[in-house]
Amino acid sequence: MTATRVLVVDDEADIRGLLKEILSEEGYDVSVAGNASEARASRASDAPDLVLLDIWMPDTDGITLLREWSDNAALAPCPVVMMSGHGTVDTAVEATRLGAFDFIEKPLSLAKLLRTVERALESTKSLQQRSAARRLREAPEAPVGKSPAMQGLREQVEQVAGFDTPVTLVGEAGSGRGFFARYLHTQSPRAKQPYVHLVAAGVTDDQAAELLFGREDGEDIASGYLERASRGTLFIDEMEDLGSEAQRLLMGALETGEFVRVGGHEPQPLSLRLISSALPGFESRSAFRRDLTALLNVVTLRVPPLREYAEDVPELLRHYVDQIVDREGLAFRRIGVAAQNRLRNYPWPGNVKQLKNLVHRLLIMGGDEEIGLEEIEALLEQDRTTSEPLVKQDLLALPLREAREQFERAYLQQQLTLCNGKVGQLAKRVGMERTHLYRKLRSLGIDFRQAGGED
Numbered sequence: 001m002t003a004t005r006v007l008v009v010d011d012e013a014d015i016r017g018l019l020k021e022i023l024s025e026e027g028y029d030v031s032v033a034g035n036a037s038e039a040r041a042s043r044a045s046d047a048p049d050l051v052l053l054d055i056w057m058p059d060t061d062g063i064t065l066l067r068e069w070s071d072n073a074a075l076a077p078c079p080v081v082m083m084s085g086h087g088t089v090d091t092a093v094e095a096t097r098l099g100a101f102d103f104i105e106k107p108l109s110l111a112k113l114l115r116t117v118e119r120a121l122e123s124t125k126s127l128q129q130r131s132a133a134r135r136l137r138e139a140p141e142a143p144v145g146k147s148p149a150m151q152g153l154r155e156q157v158e159q160v161a162g163f164d165t166p167v168t169l170v171g172e173a174g175s176g177r178g179f180f181a182r183y184l185h186t187q188s189p190r191a192k193q194p195y196v197h198l199v200a201a202g203v204t205d206d207q208a209a210e211l212l213f214g215r216e217d218g219e220d221i222a223s224g225y226l227e228r229a230s231r232g233t234l235f236i237d238e239m240e241d242l243g244s245e246a247q248r249l250l251m252g253a254l255e256t257g258e259f260v261r262v263g264g265h266e267p268q269p270l271s272l273r274l275i276s277s278a279l280p281g282f283e284s285r286s287a288f289r290r291d292l293t294a295l296l297n298v299v300t301l302r303v304p305p306l307r308e309y310a311e312d313v314p315e316l317l318r319h320y321v322d323q324i325v326d327r328e329g330l331a332f333r334r335i336g337v338a339a340q341n342r343l344r345n346y347p348w349p350g351n352v353k354q355l356k357n358l359v360h361r362l363l364i365m366g367g368d369e370e371i372g373l374e375e376i377e378a379l380l381e382q383d384r385t386t387s388e389p390l391v392k393q394d395l396l397a398l399p400l401r402e403a404r405e406q407f408e409r410a411y412l413q414q415q416l417t418l419c420n421g422k423v424g425q426l427a428k429r430v431g432m433e434r435t436h437l438y439r440k441l442r443s444l445g446i447d448f449r450q451a452g453g454e455d
Helices: 013-025 038-047 062-071 089-097 108-121 124-138 148-160 179-187 205-213 246-257 290-296 306-328 336-342 351-365 371-384 401-416 424-428 434-443
Strands: 005-011 029-033 050-054 080-084 102-105 167-170 195-199 216-217 221-223 234-236 273-278 299-302
Touching: 005 013, 005 038, 013 029, 013 108, 029 246, 038 050, 038 205, 038 221, 050 246, 062 080, 062 089, 062 195, 062 351, 080 108, 089 102, 089 351, 102 108, 148 179, 148 246, 148 299, 148 306, 167 179, 179 234, 179 273, 205 216, 205 246, 234 401, 246 290, 273 371, 290 306, 290 401, 306 336, 336 371, 351 371, 401 434, 424 434
Parallel strands: 005 029, 005 050, 050 080, 080 102, 167 273, 167 299, 195 234, 234 273
Antiparallel strands: 216 221
């Protein structure tokens, strides 16, 4: 009988050695990998029954690697247990969302490790069916919302889906650009082909060629991102974070329509659709090649921040409650009307991702079936920050005087900038008498001399 295969991925040699020794003594066939590149090659060639994956690694972090595996339909289903010495609730939530079986913290408890390994392997029988069901459930899912903003964006996505032109989705972090990229793919003629997610920041200059093009050593071939997305879609997440070497290589492949694996000689045809995401204003970054921007930016779609379609918040809340309850088997909880109204008027600096995480926390923590306003206020207080621009600050959480002061300070600072620091011009612009304006600027702690001086 063939021994159960376990792949241990950790950049610390001592931990790799310890886990290999412990699991081998338990009768498992253990292989190890010290980084993401070795893990990709080992999983592709050995088809493990279980992966123990460290989150913090120097080249590509474990969450990024898990996301990549989750998006790769060609890989055989395999339970993944995440390991970390710096665990947080948000990290655990993200790992679970991406399909991780469990999350264990370092230093590892031997009893918990072996118990988790056993439970994960017991789940293997139904993992393939669950993965297929998850893809079936998620792939055709349309963006939620009846607002003009969402209806318009849905129509734009569906309009461009039938073409192979590159598309860039521009929006704030957490606004759902990755979701719309996948939705665009599912609406396209390439829907049944691979959808591959590339996090641009994970492509370092020294590994760019291997990650993009793959590696070839005789008959041993490790596919890169371009090859794994063949005939399908490659989604480049946060395009502006792509390093200079990766930009150069990608530009060359797009211009010639082919690439050569590292260590290989035969050109491989490039046959895929490119979708990218970027933050607003990415075009002005001097580090990004303008010719590559032009190639990736044939069609640009703006994904609005959640605060611009707040009327959809109640529907989004219900959607994510139902989705998370169904997917994770958590107890159902209903968000009360007062709580919903509070969340409709919240600025959502983290956008839809923040909303989904908030729902996830509410369900994980449990409590009364109806989620009330007090519970919502307590969670929002944890997320409160004054470092965000005024439009993203939760002024409703503040006493009237403090909220008014924050608004006046932000308003006058911006107006003073537009007036090049000239208080006389500012007085005319905002309709205030100059002496009163001086007093107001001083009371708000605004240094008009540093901004440009008196006039």
